[in-house]
Amino acid sequence: MAMGSELRKELASLVSSPVLWDCPLSGYTSFAIGGPAAALITVEELAELQRLLVFFKKQKIQWRVIGRGTNLLVSDTGFDGVVLILGKGFTSIARRDGVENGGGVIQVGAACSLTRLVDWCVDQSLSGVEFTAGIPGTIGGAVIMNAGAWGRELAEVLVSVTCINSSGQVCTLPRAELEFGYRTWHDHYRTEKDRVVVGVELQCVVADQDQIRNLCQSYRAKRRMKQPKGEPNAGSFFKNPEGDAAGRLIEASGLKGLRVGGAMVSPVHANFLVNSGGATAADVLELMEKVRLKVQEDSGIVLEPEVHFL
Numbered sequence: 626m627a628m629g630s631e632l633r634k635e636l637a638s639l640v641s642s643p644v645l646w647d648c649p650l651s652g653y654t655s656f657a658i659g660g661p662a663a664a665l666i667t668v669e670e671l672a673e674l675q676r677l678l679v680f681f682k683k684q685k686i687q688w689r690v691i692g693r694g695t696n697l698l699v700s701d702t703g704f705d706g707v708v709l710i711l712g713k714g715f716t717s718i719a720r721r722d723g724v725e726n727g728g729g730v731i732q733v734g735a736a737c738s739l740t741r742l743v744d745w746c747v748d749q750s751l752s753g754v755e756f757t758a759g760i761p762g763t764i765g766g767a768v769i770m771n772a773g774a775w776g777r778e779l780a781e782v783l784v785s786v787t788c789i790n791s792s793g794q795v796c797t798l799p800r801a802e803l804e805f806g807y808r809t810w811h812d813h814y815r816t817e818k819d820r821v822v823v824g825v826e827l828q829c830v831v832a833d834q835d836q837i838r839n840l841c842q843s844y845r846a847k848r849r850m851k852q853p854k855g856e857p858n859a860g861s862f863f864k865n866p867e868g869d870a871a872g873r874l875i876e877a878s879g880l881k882g883l884r885v886g887g888a889m890v891s892p893v894h895a896n897f898l899v900n901s902g903g904a905t906a907a908d909v910l911e912l913m914e915k916v917r918l919k920v921q922e923d924s925g926i927v928l929e930p931e932v933h934f935l
C-alpha cells in the first residue's frame with residue numbers, strides 16, 4: 626500500500642497522537658517478532674476511531690486493530706496497512722448500576738488489561754473474572770479470542786459487547802445474540818471481521834474479598850510453575866483438541882526442545898513455542914508445521930493454531 630504524502634497528511638490530521646510510519650511491530654507483540662506496519666496509530670477516543678474507520682473504507686486502506694499482541698504472530702515482512710491500538714480513552718472500568726445497588730455488572734473499555742481488570746475486581750470484592758488472572762492482553766483481545774483458563778471462558782461472564790463497524794457505526798450486541806466457541810468468537814469471523822470491540826459488560830457478583838484474592842493468587846502461582854519464563858511467546862500456540870491437550874500430544878511426540886532457527890518448543894511446556902533469541906516469524910511457522918506434521922503422524926490429530934496471524 627503506497628500511501629502518498631497527501632494521504633499521509635490527511636491521515637495524520639484525523640488523530641491526536643503521532644502516526645508512527647513504517648513502525649516495526651516486534652515491539653508490540655509478546656513474541657517480540659514482526660516486521661513493520663505501514664503505519665501504527667494509538668487511537669485516543671471513540672470519535673477518532675470512527676473518523677479513521679470511515680477514512681480507511683473510503684480510501685480502501687487495510688487496517689487491523691490489536692491489543693497487547695499476546696496472541697499474535699506478525700510476519701517478517703510486516704503489515705502493509707495501518708495497525709490501530711486503542712489508547713487511554715478505552716481503558717475505563719466502572720460498575721454499571723453503582724455500588725449502592727450492589728451492581729455486579731461492570732463496564733470495561735476494550736483496551737483495559739486483564740491484569741488491571743482482575744486487580745480492580747479484587748478491590749471491589751467482585752467475583753467472576755478470577756480465571757483470567759495472569760492472562761496477559763486486553764479485554765478486547767480476550768473477547769475476540771474467547772480467552773479462558775481452568776475450564777472457564779470469557780463468554781460465560783459476558784453480558785454484552787460494544788463494537789464499531791467499518792462504517793463507523795456503534796452497536797451493542799447482547800451476549801444472547803452472540804456465538805462463541807473454544808477460543809473463538811464464531812460470528813465475529815463469519816460476519817463482520819472488520820469491527821472493533823470498544824467495550825464490554827461483564828457479569829460479576831459481590832463475594833468475599835479474601836476468597837477472590839486468594840483464588841487469583843493461586844491461579845497466578847500455578848501459571849508461574851507451568852509456563853516458560855523469560856522467553857518471548859504467545860501463550861498456548863495450538864488449541865487443545867477435543868478431549869486432549871495439545872501440550873501432551875507434542876510432548877508425547879518427543880518434540881520438547883525442537884528448534885528451527887531461534888524458535889523452540891519450550892522444554893517447560895510443550896504447547897509454548899518460544900522465541901529463544903532472534904527468532905523470525907518464518908522460524909516459528911516452520912516449527913509450527915514440523916510440530917503439526919509429527920503430531921499428526923503419531924496420533925492422527927491435526928493441531929489447529931490458537932495464535933492469530935498478521
Ligand SMILES: Cc1cc2nc3c(=O)[nH]c(=O)nc-3n(C[C@H](O)[C@H](O)[C@H](O)COP(=O)(O)OP(=O)(O)OC[C@H]3O[C@@H](n4cnc5c(N)ncnc54)[C@H](O)[C@@H]3O)c2cc1C
Pocket residue numbers: 655689690691692693694695696697711735759760761762763764765766767768769770771772773774808820821822823852858859860861933
Ligand atoms: C504467557 C501467556 C499466557 C497466556 N495464557 C492464556 C490463557 O491461559 N488463556 C487464553 O485464552 N489466552 C492466553 N494467552 C493468549 C492471550 O493473552 C489472550 O488470548 C489475550 O486475550 C489476547 O489479548 P491481546 O490484547 O493481547 O490480543 P491480541 O493478541 O493483540 O489480538 C488477538 C486477536 O484479537 C484481535 N483484537 C484485539 N483487540 C481487538 C479489538 N479491540 N477489537 C477487535 N479485534 C481485536 C486482533 O486483531 C487479533 O486477531 C496467553 C498469552 C501469553 C503470552
